[in-house]
């Protein structure tokens with residue numbers, strides 16, 4: 001809903017002050033200063049060297065790299081919710097500039113992605129054309145906000161000069177392996193050298209020289225950090241592409257479009273992010289990130305300490321992963337994931353003697369039971385399979401394994417609550433200690449053996465139990481064989497002891513398991529980075545040499561991925577790039593003469609471009625290297641408090657907790673290991689801004705109606721006379737409640753919009769947009785203007801007054817504001833900073849009379865980070881020739897900051913000679929100095945020496961002259 005603001009739009013009537021701050025004036029001022037900044041390059045941050053080298057004095061300052069999560073250039077443009085974070089970083093960056101820092105602040109575009117491609121499919125417009133147009137539109141919307149970006153450093157991920165380096169990084173990752181001993185990535189050539197020299201055994205036991213080229217490629221594929229594999233992947237026929245785990249919802253559907261997702265075996269590129277699981281986890285501790293995000297990353301990585309235990313079966317073995325090896329004596333059956341590759345091997349032709357009916361699922365043979373159960377399990381998502389409280393289903397495969405700790409025969413089942421993708425895809429089931437196993441055991445009449453002394457009074461007779469008993473504080477019981485006893489031990493010690501026994505007897509070993517999976521890195525899309533990979537006639541993948549980069553996207557006739565019946569799991573993707581035969585089939589000389597090759601026709605996922613963009617901002621035009629090491633070191637290198645280096649401040653939404661932020665950390669670490677960068681972490685401090693919410697109004701059919709046309713009457717809401725409901729929700733076109741920054745800028749100006757967004761509440765909290773409240777900040781700027789400029793003449797209204805002659809109340813108000821605003825801006829508490837500026841401004845308004853020039857100047861400097869245009873204008877009016885952007889932020893005189901003062905009496909020889917107003921907390925030393933410096937005291941002493949000063953802070957100073 002919008003209310004017209006009379007001050008902003010009313011035509012200037014005869015009696016209205018001609019030089020009042022109005023929307024029209026704001027528009028004029030803002031446009032003028034934006035042009036000035038662009039022309040002067042006011043926000044250019046100099047590099048220590050290279051094409052962006054500049055003012056050595058600025059370079060020598062401490063530096064700050066302040067960054068936003070860059071936007072996707074959507075066709076809908078920006079609404080007022082989008083720039084919340086951009087304004088915040090801009091205010092912060094401006095404050096840092098004014099407190100002596102060389103500040104790098106810019107913004108690019110994350111421009112590959114699905115919407116442009118879908119638009120292309122619908123309209124036939126090339127995705128580049130629509131994306132460029134959207135960027136152009138967003139650039140002008142952003143420029144209108146007065147953001148102090150170094151535009152020389154901006155780029156889009158779709159620029160071939162940018163994605164050349166995305167492809168180059170892919171090649172670095174492809175050409176490296178993770179050395180578990182050195183705990184870092186190394187060039188693959190060093191691994192080959194180890195194989196050649198016989199220093200490392202070649203898997204399969206042959207010598208390196210005996211392997212064919214294809215066999216070598218296969219071996220190296222097992223090590224490379226980027227590798228193609230035929231693993232089961234998330235295939236989404238409805239979208240026509242495969243998806244990363246992170247892109248699949250908890251109910252096993254595509255995050256985008258909500259289509260079913262199936263596990264299908266497809267040859268796909270992967271990134272071995274799992275090699276970095278430990279480091280990704282450990283290094284979180286050093287980062288200044290919100291705890292909630294760290295926790296999400298920790299959970300996503302999901303480190304579990306436990307053991308692998310081998311259960312012998314038919315001369316072979318089934319290996320399980322357990323976090324509770326201490327419960328091994330209570331393992332009374334085993335479960336394999338239905339897809340487990342060993343299932344066929346151990347499934348006999350007939351049910352063994354004594355098989356219970358309940359175990360067979362009513363099937364005549366184990367093979368039939370297994371086949372039927374597998375078909376049933378395949379139709380469920382992992383989440384459905386794991387859901388608690390569901391009936392546990394499964395079938396016996398007709399085989400028994402041996403529990404290594406007590407030699408007992410334990411029946412082997414398949415059941416869908418065990419997942420193939422976790423641990424080893426097989427478990428030992430301990431019904432007494434695990435609720436899922438407990439339910440399964442009850443359903444299948446399997447023994448439940450009490451191996452942990454219950455501490456809740458339920459007793460050890462498991463036939464009376466209603467659920468499993470789990471506690472880390474309890475003691476183990478019924479757990480001893482001839483060689484090892486866990487009885488009486490608490491869980492942690494029992495785990496250690498049994499793990500020792502397992503390792504000693506060769507029955508198992510302690511191990512760490514991660515939930516994190518490798519990152520599925522290929523998509524069957526058009527609008528993404530092509531892979532710099534070609535296949536020779538034997539199907540062996542070859543990297544393109546760096547000299548052939550960028551490998552640009554070819555033109556194709558049809559951009560759409562081929563989509564299929566969303567429910568048809570048997571379909572296979574067809575990539576848009578494969579439709580351009582001239583591009584796909586090429587003759588290249590990769591160093592051994594011209595040969596025929598076939599290009600990889602998948603493209604990279606849209607996360608690729610955002611995995612390293614912070615580095616490109618540093619050295620955006622470098623065509624020789626990813627980033628110049630000295631420049632990288634300068635802006636991002638490790639330093640005090642930032643052991644891993646990284647961006648000083650990164651602001652964006654919390655929704656990127658595990659996708660972008662995890663991938664970017666992974667790429668940083670690889671680049672760090674390979675020596676390309678000095679920072680092992682991309683983002684040292686992370687801040688998640690809240691959301692700007694908006695009211696959604698719906699009619700009786702539940703359909704959203706245009707919010708701007710809703711009227712309020714007596715607390716109820718009406719649209720075209722019909723009553724509508726009101727709820728707080730997201731802002732957006734589809735909910736018909738989007739407010740654009742353009743509208744607000746037109747009505748009040750960008751400075752008002754900036755102030756309003758910053759004043760709405762703490763930055764990390766979500767808040768409802770209220771157009772009617774914006775005018776409050778506009779009035780603040782009007783009063784600010786009026787405190788400096790005569791509205792009738794347009795002339796300065798300030799007066800020159802010596803600091804000593806400014807009244808004490810004003811000085812107190814001023815210094816309190818300076819002190820508070822400084823601390824608030826440093827701490828990113830922009831809302832309270834604005835409150836303090838408002839307080840000072842109101843004080844000056846109320847005080848009446850002209851404002852002392854030095855007070856007005858400092859007020860303007862306080863406002864400058866928040867409302868830069870009006871600040872520039874007033875600064876210029878105050879007679880300054882240079883931009884306010886690089887002025888020093890005012891510093892408070894703390895003597896004025898304390899709330900109350902007490903009166904201190906200064907006596908000379910017992911007679912009161914002066915009274916001082918001092919802070920209650922003043923020290924004896926400071927009070928003595930203040931007393932001796934006081935004019936009246938100096939006069940009374942008349943040059944006489946001092947024998948003794950007795951100080952009783954804060955109330956009394958007694959001076960005894962010599």
Ligand code: ANZ
Nearest residue numbers: 304321322323324327417418419422423425430433434
């Ligand atoms: C025996 C046991 C006894 C277990 C007990 C738990 C409690 P986290 O902590 O998430 O790592 N498990 C192992 N692999 C599995 C798979 N592929 N699908 C489903 N469940 C699996 O969980 C590890 C525990 O989950 C393992 O420890 C195993 O059950 C089960 F009182 O082994 B436990």
